[in-house]
Amino acid sequence: MATKKKPEYAESGQASKPKSDIGKLISDTSAWMKPRFADEKELLDRIAEYQNLCALKPEYPSVENLCLYLGVPIEEMREWRRGEHCSKDVKTAIDYFYTWVLSINNQRANEGKLQIG
Helix, strand or coil: CCCCCCCCECCCCCECCCCCHHHHHHHHHHCCCCCCCCCHHHHHHHHHHHHHHHHHCCCCCCHHHHHHHHCCCHHHHHHHHCCCCCCHHHHHHHHHHHHHHHHHHHHHHHCCCCCCC
């Protein structure tokens, strides 16, 4: 009787060797997931850390992946962008992050590597 091969799992519970493009996308996105930050200092540190990790991986940054990295839903990020429920320092950091992502995306679009609209 043949035994079934068990699936391989990474530490995060994701398949360590994705079998498809979808599996790879899920695995790559799940790698950004972290528990919610503990305090404002950690939040600001994680934003900078996320930016550095994008450069090291290399992977294009996104607001959604930053949300996963901060452990917050996208709506909370939008509230911070409007200056709600956060300090001025957090709003400034989020505004700067959005500007950074837009700058990268505009450069990619100018190089023909990203379609806008």
